[in-house]
Amino acid sequence: MQPLDSLLCLFLIAGVVGVASSLCGFNHIHHWNIDSLQAAASAATISWSLTLLAMGFARKEIELELRNARLKTMEAFLIILCFTQLVYIAAIHGASTKK
Numbered sequence: 001m002q003p004l005d006s007l008l009c010l011f012l013i014a015g016v017v018g019v020a021s022s023l024c025g026f027n028h029i030h031h032w033n034i035d036s037l038q039a040a041a042s043a044a045t046i047s048w049s050l051t052l053l054a055m056g057f058a059r060k061e062i063e064l065e066l067r068n069a070r071l072k073t074m075e076a077f078l079i080i081l082c083f084t085q086l087v088y089i090a091a092i093h094g095a096s097t098k099k
Contacts, residue, residue, distance in 0.1 A: 007057050013050060014050040017046060017047045020043060021088075024036075024039050024044070028092070040092055044089045052082055055079050062076075
């Protein structure tokens with residue numbers, strides 16, 4: 001497997017886990033109890049950690065400057081996604097303190 005293939009595989013895994021995290025978040029909004037909060041927070045944290053791992057690889061690939069413009073664009077979107085997922089986690093925990 002080439003490094004590009006493993007990088008894209010990690011991007012796809014992080015994306016699928018991110019979609020699952022969003023579904024848990026929608027479930028939490030629908031039910032709004034402590035059980036759904038724990039599931040949403042844990043799924044969001046796992047998704048964020050995988051996205052951070054993919055972001056580290058993306059930054060490394062950007063610094064190597066061996067990629068085309070499309071892959072650099074995808075890597076830039078992944079870096080932006082890391083910060084939006086952090087805001088998502090903060091929103092989940094912030095909403096848990098309010099009744």
